Amino acid sequence: MILDSARSNMQFQEDSRICAFVSQRTVFMNSIQPATLVVIDEKIREILYDTNEDVVRYLSQKYPGIVFNDYGSLVLMPGIVDSHVHVNEPGRIEWEGFHTATQAAAAGGVTTIADMPLNSIPPTTTLDNLKVKAREAYAKTFVDVAFWGGVIPGNQHELQSLIDAGIVGFKCFLCPSGVDEFPHVSVDDVKKTILELLPTKTVLAFHAEFERDEKMNSKNDPELYDTFLHTRPDIMELDAVKLICDWCMKYNFRCHIVHLSSAECLTLIKDTKTRGAPLTVETCYHYLVLAAEEIPAGLTEFKCCPPIRKNSNREQLWHGVKNGTLDMIVSDHSPCVPELKTSGNFLTAWGGISSLQFGLSLIWTAARMRGISFFDVSKLLSSQPAKLCGLENRKGDLSVGKDADFVIWDPEESIKIEANDIYHKNKLTPYQGKILFGKVIATVLRGRFVFKEGKICDKPLGKLLLNANILQTIETQ
Structure with a gap:
């Protein structure tokens, strides 16, 4: 009744x-x-x-x-926790900032984001750099914001201070990151980092691609998506995942693989988990919704790294989602200014997809055709990312004592993605014009509406999820 x-x-x-x-x-x-x-x-x-x-x-x-x-x-579900978001402030605020990114999150039913350590200047690789970023974010966020720390060559001595400040974990790259201020690590760097972090309960997340010295055929057309796809073959991911699985088993240390795109890795991941390794793996909206065969020539808004692969690969990833090999689904929201997408050239365009606002609709549209239930969607989008970030005591499910974070949505109603409805700063997205099922009606953060009836609340209500001493320092400055 x-x-x-x-x-x-x-x-x-x-x-x-x-x-x-x-x-x-x-x-x-x-x-x-x-x-x-x-x-x-x-x-x-x-x-x-x-x-x-x-x-x-x-x-x-x-x-x-x-x-x-x-x-x-209407469906009332725990607020979404997106554990993989690139906000880019400070330093590249023209790409994305906390004000716009968290508005987009609120409009999409996301009540908590975890900001990645790179693409901002400075990157979150030292305590001082974290303080700079937190000061920029303070009083600008419409949802709660947690922070990842970064591992780069030579910063092992900085890691404990970042843990003490309340970061959710660390991220590193096994191949060039795309920005000079966040260099990738060597195998030796990773071993040093794991030994430094072993006494802690933190997690080390990996961009799992290992570059090979394979030369491109210069005659290949850079406007064709397949030309780019051939530069990031499955073996790049498989080589990196083999290393990560070995480290995870050898050291019994929490490792996390971000944005897995290649289904070739699923058997190895499943075997490693079966053997008891503390390994978690995420995939992203774009790998579960898009397919290489469907990408038109020259539309570089579809470019990301690792790449979107073939339709058969997409269906295998869905199988990995359904059987639990893949633990969670996140956005990897990685926007940039339009000119960096160098329209028409997949080889020179920035690799990143903007999708923070539309994850629930994207995943539900695909999941409803595959027999995936509301609570499975909630687990993949909310409780598992919250657990990864160490926020499970306050976020991710509807239990007494937890934050009153909700998304209220209509799974039967459809939406059409239009530029005028997009809240993130740069509107370029491969999803523009798509019609999706699942309309967000309201988003509630700790009991207060941050999105309702198509509108964002008047003032930012989000909190920075850092330790009290860091927050006190920021508030008094």
């Missing part, structure tokens, strides 16, 4: 300490059922697994003045 229309039409009061969110399709870890979630002081304080008038009377008596937000049969 749905709450009466008078209550369901009540607007959320920004100064209300106590409110309830109600849905007939509330997504928990292993079930979807009617529920009423009571929110007090930013946290879920009570869950009633019903929505009838008895619940209304009970809560109205227990919490005088409680505000009800009834969403009927």
